[in-house]
Amino acid sequence: MDKEARMEWLIKRVAKEFNDGDVVNLGIGMPTKVANALPEGIKIILQSENGFMGVGPAPEAGKEDPDTVNAGGQYASILPGGCCFDSATSFAIIRGGHVDATVLGALQVDEEGNLANWMVPGKLVPGMGGAMDLVVGAKRVIVAMEHMAKNGGFKVLKKCTLPLTAAKQVNLIITEMGVLEVTSKGLVLKEMAPGVTFEEVQACTEASLITPEKIAV
Amino acid sequence: MAKLVRLEEAISKVEDGMTLMVGGFIGCGAPDQLLEEVCRKGTKELTLIANDTGILGDAMSQLIVKRCVSKLIATHIGTNKETGKQMTAGELDVKLVPQGTLVEQIRAAGAGLGGILTPTGIGTIIEEGKQKLVINGIEYLLELPVRANVALLNAFKADKAGNLVYHRSARNFNPLMAMAADLVIAQVNQIVEVGEIDPDEVITPGIFIDYLVQKQPQEVSKVG
Numbered sequence: 001m002d003k004e005a006r007m008e009w010l011i012k013r014v015a016k017e018f019n020d021g022d023v024v025n026l027g028i029g030m031p032t033k034v035a036n037a038l039p040e041g042i043k044i045i046l047q048s049e050n051g052f053m054g055v056g057p058a059p060e061a062g063k064e065d066p067d068t069v070n071a072g073g074q075y076a077s078i079l080p081g082g083c084c085f086d087s088a089t090s091f092a093i094i095r096g097g098h099v100d101a102t103v104l105g106a107l108q109v110d111e112e113g114n115l116a117n118w119m120v121p122g123k124l125v126p127g128m129g130g131a132m133d134l135v136v137g138a139k140r141v142i143v144a145m146e147h148m149a150k151n152g153g154f155k156v157l158k159k160c161t162l163p164l165t166a167a168k169q170v171n172l173i174i175t176e177m178g179v180l181e182v183t184s185k186g187l188v189l190k191e192m193a194p195g196v197t198f199e200e201v202q203a204c205t206e207a208s209l210i211t212p213e214k215i216a217v
Numbered sequence: 218m219a220k221l222v223r224l225e226e227a228i229s230k231v232e233d234g235m236t237l238m239v240g241g242f243i244g245c246g247a248p249d250q251l252l253e254e255v256c257r258k259g260t261k262e263l264t265l266i267a268n269d270t271g272i273l274g275d276a277m278s279q280l281i282v283k284r285c286v287s288k289l290i291a292t293h294i295g296t297n298k299e300t301g302k303q304m305t306a307g308e309l310d311v312k313l314v315p316q317g318t319l320v321e322q323i324r325a326a327g328a329g330l331g332g333i334l335t336p337t338g339i340g341t342i343i344e345e346g347k348q349k350l351v352i353n354g355i356e357y358l359l360e361l362p363v364r365a366n367v368a369l370l371n372a373f374k375a376d377k378a379g380n381l382v383y384h385r386s387a388r389n390f391n392p393l394m395a396m397a398a399d400l401v402i403a404q405v406n407q408i409v410e411v412g413e414i415d416p417d418e419v420i421t422p423g424i425f426i427d428y429l430v431q432k433q434p435q436e437v438s439k440v441g
Binding site: 048050051069071072078085086087090094095114125127128130137165166 | 295393
């Protein structure tokens with residue numbers, strides 16, 4: 001598979017993680033792609049942490065409303081049945097356990113489920129926005145990202161070295177290489193992308209991977 | 218009781234060195250014309266409390282570009298590169314706060330609470346120097362109230378009693394900040410007579426608002 005096909009596999013694999021009716025918060029850039037890849041019969045309700053429920057597709061050119069933007073600041077739409085609220089209600093939804101799943105990117109994630117995705121000291125300090133609350137409050141935290149850094153370094157580590165977004169909150173890591181579950185025994189490689197071997201994933205991962213068979217025993 | 222005033226009169230109350238709270242989320246729901254007036258009169262040494270510092274070029278971003286701000290409390294500064302530049306150069310003191318924490322700190326100030334307990338930030342650098350409490354076996358951080366001298370808000374509609382209605386995602390921090398400042402100024406697109414807004418539709422009670430400023434028709438800030 002080429003890179004584009006692998007990233008497509010990743011999006012489709014993320015879309016399989018939801019149950020019908022789930023309230024979901026998706027990281028910037030991902031909502032449209034994931035919403036379009038949902039399996040037949042599965043409908044999810046997307047939350048936008050800047051203050052509405054029922055995120056719809058991007059509006060057509062000429063129909064943009066400056067008062068309707070997503071959490072990334074891009075023009076958005078609100079589906080019928082959606083609703084608007086203030087930031088306190090929005091974070092009550094997030095922190096209060098009313099979001100079934102959140103999907104975020106990561107700079108680093110480790111075998112204990114620690115996540116770092118909000119700053120690189122001295123280099124990149126965009127701020128955490130709503131990420132810390134989402135990772136603490138959502139019932140399931142799914143990291144969706146490319147398996148390795150652009151410079152070829154590991155991103156799936158034994159222990160995160162960057163400042164954490166939250167400690168021990170990640171449940172699942174989905175990359176273009178496979179699906180890794182965070183368990184009390186470590187990272188279980190539940191699934192591999194088509195054509196990818198266990199050894200290949202391990203070679204791209206600093207943490208030691210466990211096969212599902214080992215956990216079953 | 219809210220008073221309908223001209224832009225210049227309202228913003229004359231914003232003085233150098235004050236703490237200013239500003240509604241909006243990446244420019245959406247930010248009181249652009251109030252902010253332009255704050256910049257125009259060359260206000261200095263402000264402490265700014267806001268979700269972010271806008272997108273470079275919009276009214277919010279100009280507070281930073283024109284160096285009206287010496288201290289910033291925000292959740293995200295990635296959409297305005299000037300903020301990061303001034304922070305790195307040591308010219309702007311920036312405190313980054315999780316969004317759900319900042320909004321509750323503001324709400325706490327407005328609601329007469331001594332602080333809030335949140336699990337957000339436990340096990341991260343956010344917990345440094347803060348008191349932790351264990352409630353029913355779960356660890357929480359004590360986060361203190363955040364107040365301002367002046368809050369600048371944006372609303373879609375108001376009646377002359379100051380009751381506010383917002384539009385879509387432009388609501389965000391505005392209703393919380395309405396409760397947490399000594400003086401509250403709202404820029405409003407449409408101002409109607411008392412009685413023209415159904416009481417059930419009011420989102421921010423008019424008693425929180427001191428000054429209403431009619432937004433002038435030209436579109437100044439950009440989004441997206």
